[in-house]
Amino acid sequence: MILTGLVLGAVLGIVMQRGRFCVTGMLRDIFLQRSWRTFTALLVVISVHAVGLTALTSLGVISPDYPSFMPLAVVVGGFMFGVGIILAGGCASGTWYRSGEGLVGSWIALAMYALSASAMKTGVLKGFTSGMKEWDTGLTTIPGALGVSPWLFVIALAAVTGVMVRHFRSREKSTVKPARLGNRPAWKRPLHVYTAGALVGLIGVVAWPLSAATGRNDGLGITTPTANLLNFLVTGADKKLDWGVMLVLGILVGSFIAAKSTGEFRVRVPDATTTVRSIAGGLLMGVGAALAGGCTVGNGMVQTSLFTFQGWIALLFIALGVAAATKIWLKATVTQPERGSDGDTYSTAQSLDHTVDATAPDDTSIDAAPTAGAPRTPGTNVFSGFAAAPTALMVKDPAGAPSQKLTDLGNGYYALDSLGAVCPFPLIEAKDVMQTLHSGDHLVIDFDCTQATEAIPQWAATDGHEVTDFVEKGDASWQITLQKG
Structure with a gap:
C-alpha cells in the first residue's frame, strides 16, 4: 500500500515541475514584485484542500489529529524556515522537485534539510525541540475555538480566493499576453500557476485517505518524511520507510521525468x-520546520486547510522570514570597476557578495553557453548568481550609460549572461540593467533557470517590453530578447 505514495508523489512532482510551482516564489513576489498574483495560487491550493478535507472529515472518511498551538516554536520556527528557503532557493517541496531538474544546489540544500530535521526530531537536538515546545496554549483549530462550523471558514476562503483569481485572470486578459517558447507541442508547455494550484490541492485531498490506509494519519508532508528517509538510510529501520517517504521520493522521480521529457x-x-x-x-529549513510543526506543505497547505492556529500563524511568520531575507539578499549585482577613477565608489560592504572582472571580453558571443559546472573563462561577462567577494571596490555606473554588466553587441543590442544564476536572479538582473537602456534598445538574456521561462516573459508583458525572440539553446538553456518599451 505504501507504493501509492510513490505514485501520487510522482504525479505531484510532475505537476509542480510543469507548473513551476514554488511557494517560496509566491511569498517572495509579494515583497520583491509587490504582486499577489502567484500567492493567489497558494490560496487555490488551500481552498481546494479545505473543501476536500472538510468533506472527508464530515463524512467520517478521515479523522485528522489537530496539532496544539505552541507559540514560541511556531513563531521562531516559521521565521527561520522563511529565511532558509530564500537562502536555499526553494521551499521543502520546491527543493525536492528542483533536485529532479538537476540543480546540484538543491541536492545540497536537501541533504542539509534532511540532516537538521532528523537531528531536531530524533537526534541530538531533540531536547532543544522539546524545550521550545513547552509553551503550549492547547488551542487547535480556529473554528473550534470560536465554536462555529469549519464550513463557514471554507466558504469564506473559497469566496476570497475566487475573487482574487477572477481579478488576476481579468488583468491577464486585458494586458499583453506573455511570450511563450515557439514550436513547442502543447504537452511541453508549462501549466498555468492556478491550474497547477488546483491540481496540487486535489492531490492533497486524495493523499490523506491513501496515507491513512497505511496507518499514517496525515496527508501531504515533506519534513518528517525527509527526516525519516535519512534515518532509514542510516539505521536501516524499516518502520521509517512509510507512505510519506514514498511520497517525497515520488516527487523527485516525477520531477525528473517531467524535466527530462521536456x-x-x-x-x-x-x-x-x-x-x-x-x-x-x-x-x-530543517530546524525551522521541525520547530513550527511543518513546512510550506505541512503548515502552508495542509494545516491551513484544516484552519489550525499552527498552520496560519506559521505561514504568516514564514512570510515574514521571506520578507527579511529578500530585503537582505535578493539584490542585483553591482557593476564592473572603473580603474583609475577615484569618485563615487561602493564600499567594501556594498561590494561583498559580488565579483566581476575589470577586463571586458574581446569576442563574447551570446550563443556560447558553457557546460553546466564548467569553470568560466576569466574576462567573460557573466552573472553567476551569488558570486565570491571582489578584489577591488566597485564604481557606480555613469548616469545614462548602459550597465557595465552588459556586452554591447552593436546596433542597440546588449547581452546579459545569466547562465548559472539561480532564480530569481535572472529577473532581478534583467530589471536592473533594463533601467540603463533607452527605449527601443534590445536586451538579449541567456539563462538556465527553469522558473525564469515564466518570470521574465511575465515581467516583460507587465512592464511593456516586447519579446522579439525566445528560443531554447539546449537542455535547460534559453535565450530571450526584449525590446525596451
Missing part, C-alpha cells in the same frame, strides 16, 4: 557562495 533537465553545479548558502538554507 528538455528542462541538466546538471547545474553552483558556485562556491551559492553552495554555502544552500548549506545554510537547508539547515535553517
